Amino acid sequence: MSSENTTVGQPLEAVPVSMTPLQRFEEYLQSKGLRNTEQRRHLLEQVFNRHEHFDADQLIDQLPSKGNANYVSRPTVYRTLREFVDAGLLQCFELDGRSVYEHDYGYPQHDHLYCTKCRKLIEFTSEDTIRIRDEVAKQFRFRAKEHRFIIHGVCDECTKRRARDRRQDRV
Amino acid sequence: MSSENTTVGQPLEAVPVSMTPLQRFEEYLQSKGLRNTEQRRHLLEQVFNRHEHFDADQLIDQLPSKGNANYVSRPTVYRTLREFVDAGLLQCFELDGRSVYEHDYGYPQHDHLYCTKCRKLIEFTSEDTIRIRDEVAKQFRFRAKEHRFIIHGVCDECTKRRARDRRQDRV
């Protein structure tokens, strides 16, 4: 058994990359004949400002509101998030009926634990997931592009909190 | 390496169960004080009639339309699908922004390949996925309830079809 191949660690270390996300994005825009606009630059800055997972609404909430400088409209946010995914800067997956984004560029491949109580996403790495993916793809002659491995359940804190709450109920 | 632990097969064999889905559902309704209605029985029959993956719209399409016998309204379909999941009869996961359902009761645990060209879902089994899930859960003190492992890519038929189309283009 290859139990020792499953490595779990948190937080994950960034992976060294030769370009900044902005440089890489500019290169992408060039190659596609797209334009380097103020909105795109502002969004890129916000998105790579911190490392948490986020959805479109959370990004919009942390942006200046309508009427203020650096405001970006909702449709543009959605359009730009697609471009970031296209450019290889972000990864996107679905959770509870919405799209969730996370850094891809400069960040190692990983999978997630998802706490259905507090909705926290915990990252884990396991070499086995890639191995399974490659093995299965080979057997089905399937051209695997990516995978999503999400383990649903309840995190340690939520389990403890519930136990505590139950104890209090009895008093 | 535990390459031999990853078993891939298709189609999967049904798992022996002591009750029919209907019997199990009736027990569930009883235990929850819910009612065994015509609509619920009709939906259960449709759902366990065949084994393909389906979404709410596909189920509604194969149902009698408004005005006919055995018609079930859209809200009731959605409400009942939730109950089937609750009762352990169906599993639900998200794909392309909608919920996809598949048989759970009487069917072995498995994961999926998803062809992004033809949108086909291919089932595979791997003991490693459960093993990874348990190992990771243990290390994070996480109470794992279930997992979703979906490999995105292009299936063999779509790859071949594209190659064929390209060849024709050149002629």
Add this chain to the structure above:
DNA sequence: ATCGTTGCAAACGTTTTGCATAAGG
């Protein structure tokens, strides 16, 4: 000058809701 980009409003597809009526236990 050209052509991609933006913001707006409105549409979209999926799923959920409030509520009056119907029907199971």
Add this chain to the structure above:
DNA sequence: CCTTATGCAAAACGTTTGCAACGAT
């Protein structure tokens, strides 16, 4: 008879679109 379930219409939700005005190259 009591309560849950249903169908309807409408809302909610996240996301996308058409389009005229704008702005990067």
